[in-house]
Amino acid sequence: MALYDFYFQQFNEKVxxxxxxxxxxxxxxxxxxxxxxxxxLQEGExxxxxxFVNKGxxxxxxxxxxxxxxxxxxxxxxxxxxxxSFLSEEPATYHxxxxxxxxxxxxxxxxxxxxxxxxxxYETYFRLLITGAYIALQRRHSFSLSLPVEQRYMxxxxxxxxxxxxxxxxMIASYLGLTPETLSRVRKKLTKHK
Amino acid sequence: MALYDFYFQQFNEKVxxxxxxxxxxxxxxxxxxxxxxxxxLQEGExxxxxxFVNKGxxxxxxxxxxxxxxxxxxxxxxxxxxxxSFLSEEPATYHxxxxxxxxxxxxxxxxxxxxxxxxxxYETYFRLLITGAYIALQRRHSFSLSLPVEQRYMxxxxxxxxxxxxxxxxMIASYLGLTPETLSRVRKKLTKHK
DNA sequence: GGCTTTTCTTGATTTAAATCAATGAAAAGG
DNA sequence: CCTTTTCATTGATTTAAATCAAGAAAAGCC
Numbered sequence: 343m344a345l346y347d348f349y350f351q352q353f354n355e356k357v358x359x360x361x362x363x364x365x366x367x368x369x370x371x372x373x374x375x376x377x378x379x380x381x382x383l384q385e386g387e388x389x390x391x392x393x394f395v396n397k398g399x400x401x402x403x404x405x406x407x408x409x410x411x412x413x414x415x416x417x418x419x420x421x422x423x424x425x426x427s428f429l430s431e432e433p434a435t436y437h438x439x440x441x442x443x444x445x446x447x448x449x450x451x452x453x454x455x456x457x458x459x460x461x462x463x464y465e466t467y468f469r470l471l472i473t474g475a476y477i478a479l480q481r482r483h484s485f486s487l488s489l490p491v492e493q494r495y496m497x498x499x500x501x502x503x504x505x506x507x508x509x510x511x512x513m514i515a516s517y518l519g520l521t522p523e524t525l526s527r528v529r530k531k532l533t534k535h536k
Numbered sequence: 537m538a539l540y541d542f543y544f545q546q547f548n549e550k551v552x553x554x555x556x557x558x559x560x561x562x563x564x565x566x567x568x569x570x571x572x573x574x575x576x577l578q579e580g581e582x583x584x585x586x587x588f589v590n591k592g593x594x595x596x597x598x599x600x601x602x603x604x605x606x607x608x609x610x611x612x613x614x615x616x617x618x619x620x621s622f623l624s625e626e627p628a629t630y631h632x633x634x635x636x637x638x639x640x641x642x643x644x645x646x647x648x649x650x651x652x653x654x655x656x657x658y659e660t661y662f663r664l665l666i667t668g669a670y671i672a673l674q675r676r677h678s679f680s681l682s683l684p685v686e687q688r689y690m691x692x693x694x695x696x697x698x699x700x701x702x703x704x705x706x707m708i709a710s711y712l713g714l715t716p717e718t719l720s721r722v723r724k725k726l727t728k729h730k
Numbered sequence: 731g732g733c734t735t736t737t738c739t740t741g742a743t744t745t746a747a748a749t750c751a752a753t754g755a756a757a758a759g760g
Numbered sequence: 761c762c763t764t765t766t767c768a769t770t771g772a773t774t775t776a777a778a779t780c781a782a783g784a785a786a787a788g789c790c
Binding site: 404406409411413425426429435436462465466468469472473475476477479480481482483484486487488489519 | 598600603605607619620623629630656659660662663666667669670671673674675676677678680681682683713
């Protein structure tokens with residue numbers, strides 16, 4: 343079915359699959375539609391599925407005494423979930439919800455475990471997925487330690503121009519660890535010097 | 537040989553190996569001794585090997601206009617390397633050097649690639665290694681966005697008491713994204729309220 | 731042991747960002 | 761369409777941490 347085309351397009355870029363393998367893996371996937379501003383995962387619940395974003399956008403965040411801190415955005419082609427909760431089946435420490443009407447391709451924990459056992463290419467795909475995420479996160483953390491706010495914002499705009507278009511500014515501020523007011527002032531300064 | 541015992545002890549905790557498998561993997565490893573304060577990797581070089589710390593300690597850091605920012609410490613049982621550089625064979629963006637006399641178990645890129653192809657258990661080991669590192673980094677990044685300095689320092693002390701003993705305080709400050717002066721004052725405040 | 735270097739602490743001052751407060755603009759929703 | 765939220769900007773003030781500066785303590789080395 344065309345429903346999983348995008349998922350397998352991304353998969354094949356990492357690990358090429360035969361048609362049979364693709365059908366095998368597809369049988370473990372389910373589709374899930376969620377409307378805008380609905381919760382996909384709440385802190386304290388177990389993250390039962392890992393999600394690939396077919397359509398729409400989500401945010402992952404933590405809440406620390408009333409303040410939301412956005413950890414990650416996910417748009418089409420990205421995956422999202424609370425990995426620790428998913429793998430260990432312990433309560434999640436993050437919240438995940440949709441920013442727009444979304445369509446998710448879900449891999450349940452049971453499906454994930456079984457595929458790891460029976461389909462080496464799935465393990466390779468997952469390894470590459472996590473490796474990429476780790477490298478990106480390390481870069482991001484490193485930047486947040488060493489670069490001034492202006493450069494961190496410019497880097498974000500350059501790297502994720504689509505997210506800048508689709509996500510409210512105050513959420514990007516939260517992602518960068520700033521208040522909305524500060525980001526507004528940073529932007530003002532940057533447009534002046536351009 | 538006993539030289540690799542500690543490496544395989546850690547490996548077996550993630551993925552149990554038979555003696556034959558262990559010997560097979562061992563034939564791809566090399567041992568490396570480095571004296572205190574020597575470089576293991578410099579920015580701009582390609583990270584030719586990923587290192588497991590048998591003995592000693594290292595730090596990974598970036599330099600941004602003269603300022604060092606410590607990304608990671610590695611003591612016995614940890615692994616360290618510039619993962620992006622290692623996998624892509626592009627120039628490293630990080631520096632890595634020893635803090636004490638150290639002994640490293642090295643896996644070269646060629647060995648890594650070959651083992652991934654011929655020994656599924658090595659792939660599983662590596663997947664679990666990176667998965668753990670990713671989860672830990674996400675937690676750390678999340679804390680650095682949301683927790684006040686005091687709690688971040690307490691969390692560090694609780695999680696890595698050994699590193700606190702062995703590493704100069706100003707490097708811990710750098711790891712936490714603080715100046716040495718600020719960390720000194722944070723510590724003073726914490727001992728008072730205890 | 732004494733000398734040098736590194737590390738840590740403390741104080742005074744500056745600076746960057748948060749907070750507080752208000753207004754205007756845009757988007758969402760009936 | 762109008763009303764209500766949500767969102768972005770701007771200004772004034774406060775606050776936390778960086779910076780600047782100096783001295784004390786500890787560690788490393790001939």
